[in-house]
Amino acid sequence: MSDKLTEEQIETIRLELQAGRKLNAVKLCKQWTGGSLVAAKNYVESLPAGPETVSWHKDLNGKQIDEILDAIQEGSKLKAVKLYKESTGVRLKESKVFIERLMHELGIEQRKGCAATILLFVIAGIATLPLLLNS
Structure with a gap:
């Protein structure tokens, strides 16, 4: 196979x-x-x-690797994925998986978006609305 x-x-x-x-x-x-x-x-x-350890794609040169690492260091995972994808020609999913694995190996925590927190507050607000209206 x-x-x-x-x-x-x-x-x-x-x-x-x-x-x-x-x-x-x-x-x-x-x-x-x-x-x-x-x-x-x-x-x-x-x-x-x-x-x-992850192995860099064979088509990447030192400058491209530095740009990807700089993007990761800046906290821009999306930019790093885009740079990797454009430089290697691999699919988006493969680029994302590679960058996530690299970040994990470098000990860089992936920041979680605040969308889930906002959604939680919205749901909580909607749930308490009847209580506020009845008081």
């Missing part, structure tokens, strides 16, 4: 596994190979974990 997958696809599957997303790794494998679900599951489970 590995003859149907590119090196980048195999690396993406490994990164999904390392991130604890085995189901997504199997889905990607099935999608990319056109094989059965059982074959994809067996392939994913047979994959060696691979190196613990």
